[in-house]
Every structure is written in C-alpha cells, then in structure tokens.
C-alpha cells in the first residue's frame with residue numbers, strides 16, 4: 149500500500165515539501181493525547197525481550213530514528229508512537245539558522261537512497277529547549293544531537309557547542325556531538341583528535357554537570373580513514389564518553405553535492421561498526437546507522453556489536469509502520485534463536 153502511495157504520489161512531490169508536511173502532521177499528532185496513546189499502545193515495542201539498556205537509559209526497543217528528521221524537536225512523541233524505540237532530535241545549533249538554499253534534498257529512488265545538503269536548518273537551542281520541556285504524554289527516549297552554528301569560525305567551535313550543550317543537556321536522555329555532517333563547511337575537520345579532544349572535554353564537563361549526568365556520544369563520518377576511526381575510538385575511551393554513533397552520511401558519491409544515505413551506505417557503515425567493536429569491545433555503547441532497511445540489517449548490526457540501531461532513509465522508503473514492523477520481526481528473531489532478550493545477541497558475531 150505504502151509502496152503504491154510512494155510511487156504514485158509522494159515520489160512526484162518535492163522531497164522537502166513532503167518532509168515538512170510529514171513533520172507538521174506528526175507535530176499535530178503529538179498534540180492529540182488519545183490518538184497518540186492509542187498508536188503507542190498498538191505500535192510501540194512493549195515486549196520485555198526487546199528492551200535494551202545503554203548508558204543507564206532504558207530503551208523499549210533497539211531501533212530508533214536517526215538525527216535529521218525531527219530537527220527542531222517538534223514531534224518526538226508522535227515518532228515514538230509509530231514504533232521507534234528512541235528519537236534523536238537535531239542537529240540543533242546554539243543559534244537558529246536557515247540552512248542551505250533549496251533544493252537541498254534529493255531522492256535516488258532506484259538506489260533506495262537520499263542525498264541531502266540541508267546545512268543544519270533549525271530554530272536554535274532555546275526554541276528546541278522550549279519544545280523539549282513540553283514533551284509528555286507517552287514515554288519516549290530523546291537523544292539530542294548538537295552541531296556548530298555555521299557563522300561561528302572553527303576557532304570558536306568549542307564555545308558554540310558548549311553554549312548549545314548548556315541549554316540542551318539537562319533536557320536530553322543522551323547528548324550527541326555531531327562532527328560528521330558534510331554540509332557545514334569545516335565541520336568534519338573537528339574529527340581530528342587534536343581538535344576533537346578539547347571540544348569533547350568541554351562538552352563532557354557540561355553533560356557531567358546536569359542533575360542526572362547526561363550520557364555523551366560522538367557521531368562520526370563513514371569517510372574517516374580506518375586509522376582515524378581507531379583514533380576517535382581511543383579518544384572516546386580516554387575521555388570516558390558513553391558511546392559512538394557510526395555513521396553519518398557519506399560524501400563518496402558522484403551525484404548532487406551533499407551527503408548520501410540509505411542502501412549505498414550499508415556496507416561501509418557495517419564495516420565501521422565492526423572496526424569499532426574490534427577496538428573497544430563492550431567498553432563503549434555502539435550505535436549503528438547507515439543503510440538499515442529491514443530486520444536482517446538490524447539483526448546483523450546487533451550481532452556485530454551495536455546496542456542500538458538507527459535508521460532514517462529506510463523509513464522514507466519503508467513507510468510509516470517501518471519501525472513497528474521491524475521491532476515485531478525482531479522479537480520473532482530473538483525467540484527463534486532461543487534467546488531471552490535481544491541484549492543476549494549484542495556482539496555475538498564480533
């Protein structure tokens with residue numbers, strides 16, 4: 149059914165217009181408590197065998213929505229009601245900004261992929277904080293992903309991230325330092341350990357100072373050389389970070405300028421996950437994103453060492469019930485393997 153609607157209607161409309169309409173519809177749903185609760189009861193993961201605990205936070209299921217869809221924390225509860233185990237909002241910058249000129253979002257339907265060069269369009273940390281304070285109604289785990297304001301020079305990046313973290317860390321179940329989006333000039337340079345160490349040290353101080361000590365993760369690009377993946381992993385261990393999200397979009401493609409996500413990213417994301425697991429074992433929580441399309445992908449990532457898995461492009465092509473369907477199939481998979489819980493599968497093939 150969704151495939152028909154996608155090919156006959158959605159695919160013919162401007163990708164960003166569809167995106168904004170979807171966010172608006174979900175923001176409306178988030179304000180309808182009865183419907184939201186009903187959907188949550190029907191679609192959200194409830195079986196204890198799907199529960200995972202990471203950095204002290206309890207997730208109802210391992211599959212969450214990756215950053216970039218709910219950039220302004222407008223509809224996280226509605227997303228959770230559709231079956232996602234967590235929602236990573238953002239990327240949010242300390243100051244609001246319009247992002248890059250349109251068009252900046254392109255579908256590659258045959259490849260089940262997307263290219264985007266959105267450029268962190270968002271209303272800024274204060275606006276997101278107001279929305280996050282209002283979140284209530286259904287239980288939802290919310291990660292907050294922060295990035296650098298475009299006009300801030302690289303030399304002042306740490307102060308800019310710290311400003312965003314101060315506002316948002318107290319409202320987040322976990323905080324993510326995003327240094328891997330390709331659409332803010334110079335951002336990915338911050339992945340170099342010499343720049344990343346002071347940045348993560350400063351943000352960690354802010355995260356550690358919240359009443360509940362907010363867990364801190366860093367999100368990396370798939371285009372890092374293997375040695376650089378190792379170097380970031382060592383740094384994360386050294387600084388006592390809680391985890392790594394791998395990966396963001398790739399710039400290794402020959403289409404429109406921007407980051408490529410979806411099916412073509414699958415192999416490299418899995419490769420980076422395996423490398424990280426080999427390096428850090430279970431000392432850090434690994435969150436795998438990139439080309440996750442179905443239950444087989446989720447299962448493969450968990451076996452390879454991911455405690456949590458995220459998807460975005462797979463949802464675009466898979467339809468509104470994508471996450472609910474995958475969690476249902478995952479539960480069957482867990483039982484078929486004679487496991488008591490999905491947690492028992494983490495890292496089994498690593």
Ligand SMILES: Cc1cc2nc3c(=O)[nH]c(=O)nc-3n(C[C@H](O)[C@H](O)[C@H](O)COP(=O)(O)O)c2cc1C
Nearest residue numbers: 214215216239264395396409410438439459460461
């Ligand atoms: C339209 C779009 C916007 C995105 N925006 C962000 C963002 O603001 N911050 C971020 O960390 N990742 C962003 N991402 C990357 C996703 O979070 C994810 O890491 C990547 O798309 C790989 O997962 P996927 O193949 O399931 O989409 C965006 C992805 C897409 C498709």
